[in-house]
Amino acid sequence: MSSTKFAMTLGFIQAPILLMLTLKTNRALDRMLETRKAWGVLSKATRTLTNLNMVYLFKYDPEITLLIVRYLAFVGWSLKATYRKDEDDTEMIQTLFKHYPDEKEYLLSSPTKKPVAIVTRIRYLLSLMSGSSTPPTILLRMEELIYDIETTIGICARVFVSPVPPTYTRHTSRVLLLYMFLLPAALIGTGVALVPAVLTACFASYVLVGIDEIGVEIEYPYNLLPMFSMSKGIQTEVSKQVDMNYNMAKMRLP
Template identity: 25%
Template sequence: MNLDRNWFSSALKIKGSVIPTIRSRVLWCGAFGLFVSFLSFYKIPVAAKALGGIIPSIVLGLLLVFRTNTAYERFWEGRKAWGSIVNHIRNLSRLIWVAIAELNPIHRHEKEQTLKLLVAFAFATKLHLRSQPIDERVSELVSPLQFSKLMTVKNPPLEVAFWISDFLQAKQEQGQISLYQMNELQGLLNSLVDNLGACERILRTPMPMAYAIHLKQLLLIYCLLLPFQVVEELRWWTAPAVILVSFILFGIEAIGVEIENPFGTDPNDLPLDTICNTIDQNIDDLISIETHYRRAGTYGNNLDEQLN
């Protein structure tokens, strides 16, 4: 019963759907259908079934399917890129925390700051993809000097990746990590930058304008010709029929537009705020849990218990 209630609740939900987007054009098509019904009622010869062959339904359907599939492919590729960013940050933070030796308290502080830079990379990437300036959340993760630098560069996440790479290079030169470990860490960092590039490619490569315009023109022509095709049989039901058909067609096209850029702030975009907050929580947990073990003097004992 709960499943049925949830199903109907989702089916009737307005927020997050494309109804607010397409409502006006659907109503205009319905009004035009009602106008055609009035013309037919006053014996004006407006019925023309032959107009149905101008744009075959199968052609329009294939164009809409292609449009939606292309948009969803972009959405899913963006989600995979961000999933990869999460995994690489987790692996990179884990290896930095474990592999880099702590010879004094300063080294530990440097590691904590580098882990915060990984979180800053995620937040900076989100803001970069949304064309938003660096905000206070990033300022909490970097030094004042670094924050000032990020405010002036065109690609903040790339700058953050450079700082992390510089830290790893310094630790390798100081002998705190081996060359093998250095290559592993740099490989994970390179993968982060690759995922940043993948997101930028999705963002900077929109749907070709000519295709989008042509599809909209075909949709408009089809919905305007529809009343002339059905008015002879439906009479006063022409307007509701046109509203229904235009709602379906415009809705499918609007869904493609909604998910075409998955990095925005609309309800149908990727939950980047939640993803970044999850990364932040993961890093905090890594630092706090390990710190607790060390302060309690039970880190080794807990590890032995887990292994046994």
């Protein structure tokens, strides 16, 4: 009778454990989804900002415009190097800004993170074009797009520095370990034979520990998201906008 009561008591504990695992995993998935959406906004903002620069500013100052475009093509790679462990974008900076020694030095010696330095530099370069005849609405739209890029950088930084509270993670792991340790005794107490009880407990442990580990892995999404492909995609879209607008400028009007 006492064994049956013990099994029933353990059964009551099972529901809170599953709830804790579900909440932890859902929170980690939310962090990954939020980061992925932010990169989607970044891709759209860099593409549109490149297009506006080529259409409205290139004819006034091609050198500044193309420098802005270089920064836009690099911002994705910079984010990738900033929030992925053991990555460095120094070599890429030296290659991309080979003919711009001042820009290279600016990025390499920046006191802030490189994505923030890039946005600051883009905004400054655009301010140099304020004397052109670009419509104010276009300049306002450009600033809105820069704000979208800043928002993406801020979201990535927040996800990076604010993981799921360690106390919650540790408590979940400890309760899960206790549950798995007591599960074989509870199964045997309900009349299950020793071998099936052990096998069932092992299978349940594999499932529950796997869910817990998935939550830990996706809590830090930067190693799981295809950041190389996303950064490459941003660079490619920027390059396509430059080529398309440059060729369009050479088209003869009827």
